[in-house]
Amino acid sequence: MQINSFEAYQEAYKMSVDQPEQFWANIADKFYWRKKWDNVLSWNFSEPNIKWFEGGKLNITENCLDRHLEKNGDKPAIIWESNDPEKPSVTLTYKILHEQVCRFANVLKKNGVVKGDRICIYMPMVPELAVAVLACARIGAVHSVIFGGFSAKSIADRINDSACKLVLTADGSFRGNKQIQLKEVIDDALIGCPTVEKVIVLTHTRTPVSMLKGRDLWFEDEIKLVDTDCPAEEMDAEDMLFILYTSGSTGKPKGVVHTVGGYMVYAGYTFLNAFNYQPDEVFFCTADIGWITGHSYIVYGPLSQGATTLMFEGVPTYPDASRMWQIVEKHKVNILYTAPTAIRSLMSFGLDPLKGSNLSSLRVLGSVGEPINEEAWHWFDEHVGNSNCPIVDTWWQTETGGLMISPIAFVIPLKPACATLPLPGVQPILVDEQGNEIEGNGVNGNLCIKFPWPGMLRTTYGDHERCKQTYFSTYPNLYFTGDGCMRDEDGYYKITGRVDDVINVSGHRIGTAEVENAINMHAGVVESAVVGYPHEVKGQGIYAFVIFPNLHNEADLTKKDILQTVTRVIGAIAKPDKILFVTGLPKTRSGKIMRRILRKIAEGDTSNLGDISTLLDPGVVEEIIDKSKS
Ligand code: PRX
Numbered sequence: 299m300q301i302n303s304f305e306a307y308q309e310a311y312k313m314s315v316d317q318p319e320q321f322w323a324n325i326a327d328k329f330y331w332r333k334k335w336d337n338v339l340s341w342n343f344s345e346p347n348i349k350w351f352e353g354g355k356l357n358i359t360e361n362c363l364d365r366h367l368e369k370n371g372d373k374p375a376i377i378w379e380s381n382d383p384e385k386p387s388v389t390l391t392y393k394i395l396h397e398q399v400c401r402f403a404n405v406l407k408k409n410g411v412v413k414g415d416r417i418c419i420y421m422p423m424v425p426e427l428a429v430a431v432l433a434c435a436r437i438g439a440v441h442s443v444i445f446g447g448f449s450a451k452s453i454a455d456r457i458n459d460s461a462c463k464l465v466l467t468a469d470g471s472f473r474g475n476k477q478i479q480l481k482e483v484i485d486d487a488l489i490g491c492p493t494v495e496k497v498i499v500l501t502h503t504r505t506p507v508s509m510l511k512g513r514d515l516w517f518e519d520e521i522k523l524v525d526t527d528c529p530a531e532e533m534d535a536e537d538m539l540f541i542l543y544t545s546g547s548t549g550k551p552k553g554v555v556h557t558v559g560g561y562m563v564y565a566g567y568t569f570l571n572a573f574n575y576q577p578d579e580v581f582f583c584t585a586d587i588g589w590i591t592g593h594s595y596i597v598y599g600p601l602s603q604g605a606t607t608l609m610f611e612g613v614p615t616y617p618d619a620s621r622m623w624q625i626v627e628k629h630k631v632n633i634l635y636t637a638p639t640a641i642r643s644l645m646s647f648g649l650d651p652l653k654g655s656n657l658s659s660l661r662v663l664g665s666v667g668e669p670i671n672e673e674a675w676h677w678f679d680e681h682v683g684n685s686n687c688p689i690v691d692t693w694w695q696t697e698t699g700g701l702m703i704s705p706i707a708f709v710i711p712l713k714p715a716c717a718t719l720p721l722p723g724v725q726p727i728l729v730d731e732q733g734n735e736i737e738g739n740g741v742n743g744n745l746c747i748k749f750p751w752p753g754m755l756r757t758t759y760g761d762h763e764r765c766k767q768t769y770f771s772t773y774p775n776l777y778f779t780g781d782g783c784m785r786d787e788d789g790y791y792k793i794t795g796r797v798d799d800v801i802n803v804s805g806h807r808i809g810t811a812e813v814e815n816a817i818n819m820h821a822g823v824v825e826s827a828v829v830g831y832p833h834e835v836k837g838q839g840i841y842a843f844v845i846f847p848n849l850h851n852e853a854d855l856t857k858k859d860i861l862q863t864v865t866r867v868i869g870a871i872a873k874p875d876k877i878l879f880v881t882g883l884p885k886t887r888s889g890k891i892m893r894r895i896l897r898k899i900a901e902g903d904t905s906n907l908g909d910i911s912t913l914l915d916p917g918v919v920e921e922i923i924d925k926s927k928s
Contacts, residue, residue: 299328300570300571300574301706301709306709307710310722313722315749318749321722322752323338325563326338326563326752329356330360330364331354343750344770344774346769350557351536351563352534352536353534354535355533355534356532356562357436357438357558358435358562358602359432359436361562361602362598363375363395363396363432363601367392367396370604373391373392373578373606374391374606375390375395375601376390376607376609377608378424378609379609379612379628380612381472381611382612383624387628395432395601399432399433400528401521401528402426402433403528404524404525404526405433405523406433407528408523409495409496410464411463412438413437413438413439413537414537415439416439416442417441417466418442418464419443419466420484421466422446422468422471422503423446423471423586423609423612426468426500427443436530440460440538440540440541442456442457442540443540444456444543445588446473446478446480447588447869447871448869449867451867452868453487454491458491459543459550459760461493463493463495464497465496467480467484467499468481468499468503469501469503469504470505470507471502475617477505479507481499481508485510497513497514497515498517535560538557539557539562541554541555542556542589542696546780546800546809547798547800548799549811550812551812553759554696554758555758555759560752561753565594565595565599567700568594569595570599570603572692572706572707573662573690574661579606580629580632581608581633582625583595583636583664584622585635585637590694590696590699591635614643615643615647619644619651620654620655622634622636622644623652623654623655624654630659632659633663634663634682636665637665637667638665638667639837641670641674641677641678642671645674646835649681657684660682662688662690663687663690665678667802667805667806669715669794670691670715671715672714675689690705691717692717695779696755697755697769698753698754699752699755702720703718703726703791704718705718713786713788713790716790716792719790724747725747726748727748728741728743728745728746729773729776733774738785739785740786741784741785743782744783744797746773747779754777780798781795782794782797799811799893801830801838802838803833803837804836805837806871810893812872817842817844817864819867820860823860824846825844827842827883827896829841829897829900831876831897833875840875840876841875841896842874843878843880844878844880845881849879856879860877878922878926880925883896884916884918886912887914899922899926
């Protein structure tokens with residue numbers, strides 16, 4: 299299953315296009331199925347209706363746990379590193395992890411959870427989070443993990459959208475020198491969530507929490523009441539595995555749905571190949587399990603391959619900027635998979651923090667989440683990889699389930715800051731605004747995928763039409779990624795960033811409409827428009843133009859109030875970096891905001907704003923430019 303030469307890549311790629319069913323069947327064969335599939339693939343992108351390995355029966359946790367027990371039971375499955383460097387790390391062998399997952403699954407069962415129920419997980423980055431995710435999968439419950447930075451309102455929206463029955467949380471979480479009161483946030487969220495029957499609370503930060511009689515239970519009490527025997531639920535390949543909410547151009551975040559069989563095969567295959575994982579290596583993905591990267595490359599990908607995955611609770615700069623390098627040395631990390639934002643933030647501390655740590659265990663480096671700039675790429679290469687470790691710049695999305703366009707370490711010749719070539723099974727195509735294919739090399743276009751791959755989303759929870767409209771309607775018979783892309787003279791793909799109204803802040807996807815809605819909820823705000831602008835560390839920052847007619851003379855206080863409102867409505871991750879009070883917005887005669895102009899102003903590039911004659915009131919542009927400069 300592992301590709302070891304460029305020729306082997308070309309061969310695998312060719313087969314994946316010429317005989318996709320045979321290609322994926324061969325790969326799926328390497329996993330454990332209780333019953334093999336009847337049909338590898340049936341699909342159309344018009345409804346869309348995509349089915350992989352139909353008729354196959356399996357449980358993903360048997361692939362991630364049980365099947366490793368005999369040979370690798372004592373091998374570390376998860377190594378956990380605390381936020382506090384003084385605290386001992388924790389190692390869960392496959393045997394222990396299996397036991398813990400079974401126990402946790404029994405706790406869920408005891409509390410009435412059955413196959414198909416939706417479970418919301420809002421937990422810190424502790425081993426129990428990975429255990430909770432796998433425990434859901436063990437009994438066929440659908441997990442919906444929510445990142446710790448979201449507000450009570452965002453959580454409530456997500457819980458209600460998928461009618462979750464139970465919530466798994468903790469008293470609180472540590473991130474650097476901050477503490478987040480998770481249970482308190484959940485308590486606020488649950489005021490408006492009638493479907494939630496039980497809340498199971500893990501003790502972690504030991505902060506006082508309120509426990510509601512009949513609803514709230516301590517994890518530590520519950521776990522004592524169950525045993526370790528929990529047979530895995532038999533699942534159909536196309537049964538739902540999880541929901542993960544993500545932002546788009548319009549409306550509320552949508553619940554991207556992944557199913558058991560295809561997702562497992564895709565996460566496992568891409569993990570093993572792109573990173574060239576070797577048995578006994580330690581793989582460290584710095585993402586949070588609240589995002590797709592954590593799902594696929596902390597939990598399911600590595601564990602499905604019997605790998606050792608390192609999970610870190612904290613942030614790279616706590617207690618200081620040497621923390622990540624200390625972790626690499628301490629656990630002899632072989633593969634380090636992180637985000638450009640983290641690299642840029644560590645770069646800003648200079649080279650001193652790197653000096654005390656031995657990084658010679660590193661063999662492969664990876665980057666994900668946003669375009670990596672060349673400066674960061676070279677810094678990562680030279681100072682972390684000692685110019686000796688391939689960097690895999692992996693392009694993919696929540697919706698794709700796993701890596702799509704990415705180097706395969708030691709196999710695909712690299713170019714700095716370039717995602718290079720599609721993995722086998724991935725058929726990218728560039729199109730113009732009208733949907734015409736842009737052929738040849740040295741071209742730019744909108745990135746689409748023209749053939750299904752096993753890890754792709756199947757629907758958006760509770761609203762299949764939305765899935766169709768968002769991904770499959772812009773260009774008929776193509777999956778539209780929302781990204782712009784260049785195919786260079788060598789046929790290599792370089793992602794240039796979103797072409798829709800999504801901002802990528804520190805690798806987090808945020809919809810401009812969502813932020814605008816949040817700002818507009820603030821008393822006194824009449825209207826707002828939000829755009830992204832280049833930010834040295836975060837990649838993109840959020841720039842908000844706000845109409846607030848009765849501004850008093852403490853405008854800075856009002857800005858802080860608005861930030862507070864956004865934090866309440868969405869979460870701290872969506873707070874604008876800049877707010878500019880304006881009296882009008884550039885609108886066309888039909889009332890559409892011309893974001894193109896605002897983007898230019900936010901970038902500080904007002905020399906060529908293009909044609910503004912179609913604006914209802916071109917004078918407003920002058921005013922905004924003046925204010926943005928003052
Ligand atoms: O714009 C692309 C950017 O992140 C988006 C997907 O975000 P999300 O679903 O949150 O998943 C992030 C982790 C997979 C994409 O549409 N993106 C992701 N990876 C890269 C990237 N942009 C450039 N280069 C990448 N390697």
